[in-house]
Amino acid sequence: MSILTLENVSKHFGKVRAAENVSIDIREGEVFGFIGPNGAGKSTTIRMIIGALKETSGTIYFKGGDIKKSRRYIENISYVPGDVNLWPNLTGMEVINFFMKMRGFKDVEMRDRLIEKFRLDARKKCKTYSKGNRQKVALISALLSDADLLIFDEPTTGLDPLMERVFHQEILAARDAGKSVLLSSHILSEVEKLADRIAIIREGKIIETGKLADLSHITRIEYILSSEDDLSFLEGKNYAHDFRSEGKNTHLMVDNDKVADFMSDISACRITYLVTEPPKLEDIFMRYYEDKS
Structure with a gap:
């Protein structure tokens, strides 16, 4: 009710x-x-x-x-x-x-x-x-x-x-x-x-x-990873955003509803380091603003 x-x-x-x-x-x-x-x-x-x-x-x-x-x-x-x-x-x-x-x-x-x-x-x-x-x-x-x-x-x-x-x-x-x-x-x-x-x-x-879980289409997750292989190919993927390299680490934002594609693409890479940062409210708003602009 x-x-x-x-x-x-x-x-x-x-x-x-x-x-x-x-x-x-x-x-x-x-x-x-x-x-x-x-x-x-x-x-x-x-x-x-x-x-x-x-x-x-x-x-x-x-x-x-x-x-x-x-x-x-x-x-x-x-x-x-x-x-x-x-x-x-x-x-x-x-x-x-x-x-x-x-x-x-x-x-x-x-x-x-x-x-x-x-x-x-x-x-x-x-x-x-x-x-x-x-x-x-x-x-x-x-x-x-x-x-x-x-x-x-x-x-x-x-x-x-x-x-x-x-x-x-x-x-x-x-x-x-x-x-x-x-x-x-x-x-x-x-x-x-x-x-x-x-x-x-x-x-x-x-x-x-x-429900927040049902709004995953407007969220992005930040990934920080290192690999023995060249990861620059990820920059051209349609799910990848804000791609940058800082020292040995590669940073990128991945669309939450495309994580499976991202994981599939890096599965053959020799990953030595991988962490994620949870989505921030500001990221959700920015994503929505970009999609609607």
């Missing part, structure tokens, strides 16, 4: 079309990745979802009902932006307790568990917090609710790798508990670990939707 549906949603600022006919469908109990380069329309779309912006056209549905006609919609969502501002003279605990009270959420054991797990010193005033600690307060507050839909816009900005892992664990736990998550992120590895499905937005339009 769908929990959130955007049907041909657009937002225009004069002649600027920040979002154009955006249609996505988020199901109950799934993590939905929402990715795209800066300025693609992610934040504009999310602001329409949370009601901070009014759409120019189109409709947003929550559990089948138009959100504009739902009085309790806002109570059923929890949102964390990428850049969090908190009340400077309140402590982290006071902020967390305030949000809990607003939502009528009384599970103090869960609160204390999350504060400990995120290693937050909740006794300090927010004005003393680093960006990462401000982010922790917001993430903890968002998780301490009965909201059916959690919305995160670049949520791990400012967190160290250990805290990123904690966040990932809590998101998966929320999903397993039946909650839905909309995750906007520029970190491909984060999306790969968490998202059941993704949508890629470019210039305000959705260009791909589905």
Whole structure:
């Protein structure tokens, strides 16, 4: 069952079309990745979802009902932006307790568990917090609710790798508990670990939707290899891109859906070294831009 549906949603600022006919469908109990380069329309779309912006056209549905006609919609969502501002003279605990009270959420054991797990010193005033600690307060507050839909816009900005892992664990736990998550992120590895499905937005339009594994046609993998044989013949292959030699090593990008052809071509070579680099989000976008230009 769908929990959130955007049907041909657009937002225009004069002649600027920040979002154009955006249609996505988020199901109950799934993590939905929402990715795209800066300025693609992610934040504009999310602001329409949370009601901070009014759409120019189109409709947003929550559990089948138009959100504009739902009085309790806002109570059923929890949102964390990428850049969090908190009340400077309140402590982290006071902020967390305030949000809990607003939502009528009384599970103090869960609160204390999350504060400990995120290693937050909740006794300090927010004005003393680093960006990462401000982010922790917001993430903890968002998780301490009965909201059916959690919305995160670049949520791990400012967190160290250990805290990123904690966040990932809590998101998966929320999903397993039946909650839905909309995750906007520029970190491909984060999306790969968490998202059941993704949508890629470019210039305000959705260009791909589905499971990341099903979008292999727009990804490339970097290979670094050495051989006792001349590998320059690879440069002329239609699957090879950004071919270059650095010392004894040959670097090239290979289309993910042509890896079998690449492996077949080098099978007769005396390879002495071979490593791969996983695809980066920027590579996916560049590939798509090249294909559509």
